Amino acid sequence: MRLSVGIDIGSTTVKVVVMDGETILFKHYERHFSQVRQKTAEVLRKARAVLDGHTFTVALSGSAGFGLSKAAGIEFIQEVFATGKAVQLFDPQIDVVIELGGEDAKILFLTGGVEERMNGTCAGGTGAFIDQMATLLNVTPEDLDVLASHSEKLYPIASRCGVFAKSDIQPLLNQGARKEDLAASIFQAVVDQTITGLAQGRAIKGKVAFLGGPLYFFKELQKQFAKTLNLSKENAIFPELGQFSVAMGTAVYAPESGNQETIGSLLQKIEKAPVDTSSSNYLEPLFSGEDDYEAFVSRHQKAAVPVVPIEGYEGDAYLGIDCGSTTTKVVLISENDDILYEYYSSNQGNPVVIIKEQLLKIRSLCGNRITIRSSVVTGYGEELIQSAFQVDAGIVETMAHFKAARHFNPQVDFILDIGGQDIKCFKVKNDSIDSIMLNEACSSGCGSFIETFAKSMGYGIADFSQRGLFSQYPVDLGSRCTVFMNSSVKQAQKDGAGVEDISAGLSMSVVKNAIYKVIRAHNPDELGQNIVVQGGTFLNDAVLRSFEREIGRNVVRPNIAGLMGAYGAALYGKGLHLKESTLLSTEELNAFTHTAKSVNCGLCTNHCSLTVNLFSDGKKYISGNKCERPLGYKNKEKLPNIYEYKLNRLKELSEQSKEGPRGKIGIPLGLNMIENLPFWHTFLTELGFEVVVSPVSTLDIYAKGRYTIPSDTVCYPAKLIHGHIEWLLEQGIDTIFYPCLTYNFDEKKGDNHFNCPVVAYYPELLRSNIGKLKEMDFLYPYFGLHREKDFIKKAAAYFGERYPHITKTEVKKAAEKSYALYHQWHEDVKAEGLKMLRYAKEHDLQTVVLAGRPYHVDPEINHGIDKLLNSLGLVVISEDCVSDLVEPQKVNVLNQWTYHARLYNAAKYVATHDDIELVQLVSFGCGIDAITTDEVRSILESHDKLYTQLKIDEINNLGAVKIRLRSLLGAMEERRAVKQQKGEHPERNRDFYGTR
Known part of the structure; x- marks a missing residue:
């Protein structure tokens, strides 16, 4: 026999393979829990039956194997090369290899130029990510696969890392989404991360081999990869030994090292390998000793709430529930604010079941001695729990925590x-x-x-x-x-x-x-x-x-630090002075049932993915909606919303296309083309083209183009433009117009008027990454709209060269009409904004300037935040409605971006008006907004105004957004109450943070 041993030590597992030529004699796969040397030696001992009495060659591979290889003097092979050798064993005709490990993910392109792409420092879309998500759902990874096989729909889940995904999954859990659907959505997130994050625009096609533990153990993950990549059974290769691929390739390579080992010599090398201890930096210990720690504990024990045995208490009590992101907290307090009952535990992915159990227990303990006068819920699951158990009120969690903190220290700042x-x-x-x-x-x-x-x-x-x-x-x-x-x-x-x-x-x-x-x-x-x-x-x-x-x-750390949300909710409930609570009785709780189903709403073009929660009393709670329509509210006055106004105007303009003698020309509706559509649509129509505009963005449009996105960190508005181009190509459009614009229109508000680099030059990137654009007429000239005469001259030359019958006179007339319409369009927006401000004043309503970029009007980008603000009773306008109403704001940075200058001016306007607040939308991946956020905050806070920022990307999670906005409203109401006490604004006294 010619034995060879391959050892693959990955980020989470050890794999050992013993081979005789191409025949596997031994294989083992086990987690190492960071005990790399011990676990490797342990697995090798299990191979003694095969290796005893033989000499063999050996090599090491894997992300955690390099250090051990160096220390033990064992040959190391980079895992990509090991994968390449393993692929030759599976099928020499393979074009692409996708391998997912514990924390590593890689794609190896073998056809059309060998290239390897690996994840960097992010473990999103790997086995560790799947493990985290299984823990969040309170199931084993194996259960996750079973659940996914019974899914009915998919939710958009972020996969960049477990943190983003938790932020998406937890609200869905709290709203009653089925675990089966969430499990499948988690696997789809892994697929999406691989395609967009790793492939980065290079097509995954041909015969594809899927390797690594996750792709071996999770059959539903296999199905979703094959479905998403549209691979036939012949082209989707899932080798039976895929999880051992690197170890096998390492064993195949081992004879090339030339070294000979026995099991005894190999174990000795691994166990005696020196440990490098040269690079750690250490900090000062937390405590000098036991006495220091005891003094610390004693000091913090002073901030305590007394606990009164519930069995000996008689009288009124007040219930607070905090249904948080991962835990459920329940507190029952007495008339003296003492704690009668407390509960703190994981919500185990199903808060409704946990709360039902707790309410039954509390009702049992209360008996006829204690009357629950009020019940209040806070946290991520607030609305679901309030609907399910007829809880008296809900309070946004920030205000609940504030009330609890003031209980311990009235001077808290x-x-x-x-x-x-x-x-x-x-x-x-x-x-x-x-x-x-x-x-x-x-x-x-x-x-x-x-x-x-x-x-x-x-x-x-x-x-x-x-x-x-x-x-x-x-x-x-x-x-x-x-x-x-x-x-x-x-x-x-x-x-x-x-x-x-x-x-x-x-x-x-x-x-x-x-x-x-x-x-x-x-x-x-x-x-x-x-x-x-x-x-x-x-x-x-x-x-x-x-x-x-x-x-x-x-x-000060209260002894109930983990219960502060529930405790604050109970205090708020006590302050409501209710005569009787509507909370379900023991009989009603015993009869209580809860089911949830997923549906798609068809009442408008949003087609929201709704979760409908049905309760035993016939009531239902619907979540996932971006507007009020699925909730069945009728005759409710529609509040002014400039985002809706702008979007409707854009749709009307897009539909005004008419046949033109010079053929069809496509415009992608994204980035700066959204604000500049009035100009370009008019200009091209006047030149005799039939202008075809791509529709308003949707997730389906995004999916069309994600295979061509070369960067996972670019902002979502830029990612979307790929899908708009693909949509135009699908319509058979053979000419697409998307110019590069270094400068924006000069609005005289800043030091200059640049477009950001992504907005300015993205057509160049599209030309390089969407192969079909090289086969058709993709027009991406460099124009400057800030100088009308120069533009006419350049446009006449550019279009005259491509279309000889277009004259300079035609271009001049078209340009003059386009400039006039563009400026009138913006005057209309400003006039509409002023009209909305007047409406707010006349109806005693608060206004929010939802400030950002012009393309944030796209509902796929803003995720319906404008409508959410309307539902909270707010009038919504945008930064360009008010940016001309003040003198240009002086800032501490170079003010050279048009959109930034609008933001600063809008902040200045808001800072000097009591009944207007500003909420800034920021896209993840927008580097230059790091400048604007600090400046806008500074302008507002210098006038004692609140600053609220919402970061948004392709994932639609309005749960966290709603908490932040309600927190803003709660803070506004607290301020208003203080001013009212001082007699400054006696006419305004509306409770925004509590919902009855």
Whole structure:
């Protein structure tokens, strides 16, 4: 026999294969839980029966194998080359290899130029991602596959990392979405991440081999890859030994190394390999000793709510429920605000079941002695729980936490709440919330961050956190996201750091992320003097100590830090002074049933994916809607909305196409072509073309073009334009017009009037990445609309060359008409905006300037946030409605972008008007908006106005958006109440944050 051994040590697993030529004699696959050397040696011992008495060749591969290879002196082969060798065993005719591992993902193109594409530091779309999502659904990974096989529909789920996905899945769970549908959606997210994030515009076609553990174990994932890539059974190759592919390729390579080993010599090399401990940086221990820790604990025990045994209490009680992102909290308080009953646990992916159990238990404990006078719910699942159990009221969670914090410290001026995957920071001024900051999509500063690592190292969260308290050498892990941190933790382990050191380091990292990424504080004084911290994460003493150390001052942590939302809800309910609660009785709870089904709404062109929750009393709760129509509200007055006005005008213009003697010409409705459509549609129509405009964006249009997107980090509006081009091509349009525009129209508001680089030059990228554009007439000239005479001259030359019958006179007339219509269009928008402002004033309504880019009017980009604002009782206008009503705003940066200048002016206008607030829309991936957000915030806060930012991308998660907007309204109402007390605005007294 000519034996060879291939060892593949990936990010999460060890695979060992023993081969005799092309015959496999032994194979084993096992998780290593970061115990790389021990687990590798353990697996090799299992191969003794095959290897004893023989010499063999051996090689190592894998992302976690290089260090061991170097230390043990074993030949290493890069895993891509190992995969290539394995593919030759499966099928020499394979064109593309897709391999998914624990944290690694790669595509290997073998035909048409060999090329390999790998994920960088993000583990989105890998086995680790799937494991995280299974945990979130409270099922095993194996169960996830079974659930997906019974799905009926797909939800859009982000796959860039587990954090984004949790933010999408949790609201769906809380709204009653079926786990079967969510499981299939998770697999589809993995497929989408592979296609858009890894392929980056290169077509996946021909015979495709799917390798790696996830693609072997999850049959539904296999089906969705084949379906999405439109692969036949002959072209979708799922090898029976796909999870061993790298190990097999490594074994095939091993004879080339020339080395000979025995099982004894190989084990000795692995077990005796030196450990490199040179690169770790250590921090100061959290506590100097037991006495220091005891003093710390004693100080924090003073902020406590008394607990009264419910069995001995008689009288009125008030119920608070916090249905959070990952946990459910319930509190029942007495007339004296003491706690009679408390509950804190994971919602296990089904909060309705948990709450029913808790309500039955509370009703049983209360008996006839205790009367529940009010019930209030807060958190992600607020509306579902309120509908299901007839809870008296709902309160936005930010206001619930504020009420609870004031109970412990009436002088509180800063509240920091860190939950499972949310961070909420409130600055308090004049006894009301002055500003609100929430983490956008990253949970690296949250409890789930530590929990993820605890589980990966085989510990429960409580035990893992406790171990960090007395670490003498906490590892400095910096402030990074969960995925980036994986490599830091692994390196620390290689350097000899223990579990205690990593636990302490992670606690410190959580704090740094919260302070420097969410709060973005420059010094501790920015946080305030009277700080209350809360949320389940702060029950971790290591996190609390790290926070106090980092800011250099003591804070208040209530003993119910994890229950503050529920406690604040109960306090709010007590203040309602209700005579009787509508909460379901014991009999009604026993008869309570809940079912959920998924449907697509057909009442308008949004075609929202709805989840319809049906309850035993015949009532239903519908979620997933972008407007009020599925809810059945009739005769409700429609509030003014400039986004809707603009969109309808664009649709009307798009439909005005008429036959032209010079043929058809297509325009993609995206990016700057949305605002400039009036100009270009008129111009081309006047030149004798029939203008065909792509329709308003949808997810289907996005899907048409995602295969040609070369960058996963570019903003969603740019990604969408690929689909619009594909749509035009499908219509048989053989001429598409999409010019490059370095400059925008000069509105005289800033230092210059550039378009951003993506907007200005995206046609160049499209030409390079959409192959069909090279085969037809794709017109992408460089024009400047800011100089009318120069434009006429250039356009006459450009079109005259391509269409000899077009004269300069024709171009001049067409241009003059186009400029006139463009300017009139914008005057109409401003006039409509003023009309809406007057309406708001006449009807005593609050107005929000929903500020962003012109293309945010696209409903696929804004996800119906404008309609959501309307549903909250707000009039909606845009930044261009008011940007001309003030003198140009002076800012601290070079003000050279047209759209930015509008934002700054709009902020200046809002800052000087009491009944108007500003909400800024920002697209993920928009680098230059990092400048605008700070400047807009500065302008508003200098006039004591609130700043609210909403980051949006291709994922539609209005749950988190609604919480933020209701938080804004709650803060506005708190301020208004203070002003009313001072007699400044006695006419306004509307409760925005509580819903009855």
